[in-house]
Amino acid sequence: MAIEGPLRELGIHDVFQLLDLSRKTGTLRVTSDLRGDEGVVRFEAGRVVQAVVRSNPAKVEELLVQSDRVTAAQLAQARHAVAAGNGAGNVGAELVRLGAISRRELERQQRLQIESVVFELMSWQEGFFSFEDRPPGEPAPQIDIRVSTESLLMEGARRIDEWSRIADRIPSLAVVPTLAAVSGDEQAQLDLLPYEWEVLANIDGTRDLRAIAQAVGRAEFDIARTVYGLASTGVVELNTAERRRSGAVRAAAAADEHLLQARASLAAGQLDSALASALAARNAEGDRTEARLLVARVLSRLGRNAEALDELRRTMQADPITPEVHRDLAFAAAREGDLATAYAGWDHYRRSVPDASDLGQVDEAEQSLRRFHDISEAVLRG
Structure with missing residues (x-):
């Protein structure tokens, strides 16, 4: 039985405490329409073993490269070994096996990544949470680290107090x-x-x-x-x-405000207002991918698919790294009949974020598109 509800009725701190005390094993999802964000936290017997947030999907191994703890070549070697079935089970363990990083340092970085996500979620005052127990018989994932939920809650409370001081x-x-x-x-x-x-x-x-x-x-x-x-x-x-x-900070603040207004209007179904606010956010800070994606999503909701596709193509040129750009471009291309772009975008998204919560939706969309294409080909052949 799922445990779910709005955060305004049961705060995220209380949700974590409930899962800790009941020693739950499963997946907690926390979504915020206002932020356009989602966090996923996995529990084993009440302890946190993994945590990711959509707005910052970088994996631990990528953070290791950014902080110069491992090289890009070592990461590529580890990924290749794991993909070929010759590695230690996952990329982190393979990096340890290769001697690129110590087990202790890997676990420290994994804990930092979990803490960063959990403390971000603890700041959310609005949204919706849902917890699903792991189905009986489903194999347990390989776990590198278990973090005490109680210690996370205590540290979170301490940080809130100290943040107020600084x-x-x-x-x-x-x-x-x-x-x-x-x-x-x-x-x-x-x-x-x-x-x-x-x-x-x-x-x-x-x-x-x-x-x-x-x-x-x-x-x-x-x-x-x-x-x-x-x-x-x-x-x-x-x-x-x-x-x-300064102009840069004023622009960022204005973009933030417009984005909040756009998401609120979108959630209320006020599409014209949402588009106006999303465009204002994009114009205030033109290089922000978040604003460009929101403009395209609202255009799609309005049925202006060709404009949405053009917006996403420009976004791809400016930011070819963010996985959500590839995902949204794929959906927009599918609506306009550009099958090659759609398939390529979905494939890139799967490889970039293999544990994304919306992969089921991506798979279903691709299967539907392939079935439609096959039927169309059959009709044309007569």
């Missing part, structure tokens, strides 16, 4: 720290801990806190706390008020 100087992870200027006649000697030096070395005036966290392979909260300490001692500057007045 929020006056670090209101969000979008803050971009810069090195403080030092006059030529000053003689300064820094006495920093190793992890503080590591963070300091990655402050270049362009990276925000989230990017720094990815670069050093540490939790976003820990980076925020470290930068707060460096700012408090005058080593780095934040100048958040100036950045909020």
